[in-house]
Amino acid sequence: MIMNYVFPAIVEYNALSGRYIVIFPDLPDLICQGETPEDAFHQAELSLEIYLYRMEKDKKQVPEASDPANWQKREDAVVIVLEADMLEVRRALDKKSVSKCIMIPKWLKDLGEENGVDFVRILKEGLMDELGIPD
Known part of the structure; x- marks a missing residue:
């Protein structure tokens, strides 16, 4: 599973709408806009994240970024x-x-319960540590 994607985009001012339009040539279905260049950048960042998330969930191939x-x-x-x-x-x-x-041995489950062990927390923290994911 990919942790980070990097995509270039084009920002253009649209005189008709008075807004800044952002297009992603590598992701032709993704277009967004903003009132200022900063707003357009922010909207593009959010839109890119949600777009890629949906692609992952739909098991679609994310294309390579072009030059x-x-x-x-x-x-x-x-x-x-x-x-x-x-x-x-x-x-x-x-x-x-x-x-x-x-599945864990019964004796380990019993011992853990007797000592108030939070099994869910330990499993979650162990998985995150194993995968190198910071808290």
């Missing part, structure tokens, strides 16, 4: 590069807990 030097764009357009931290996106959007059946 923006080869893109055709308007003279006043600007290329920006956005990073999607998918670990943070998954943490924010996949908050539900799921049940996982595990």
Whole structure:
């Protein structure tokens, strides 16, 4: 599972709408906009994260980012590069807990219960440590 994606995008000012439009040539279905360049950048970042999250959930292949030097764009357009931290996106959007059946020896379960062990916390922390995921 990929933890970070990096995609370039094109930001153009649209005189008709008075807004800044962001397009992702590598992700043709993804277009967003903002009132200012900063707003457009922020909207693009959020849109990219949600778009990639949906692609992962739908088990669609995320394309490789292409070289923006080869893109055709308007003279006043600007290329920006956005990073999607998918670990943070998954943490924010996949908050539900799921049940996982595990098998441990009865004597270990009994001893753990006698000592007030939080089995769920230990499993979660152990998995995160094993996968190198910070708290």
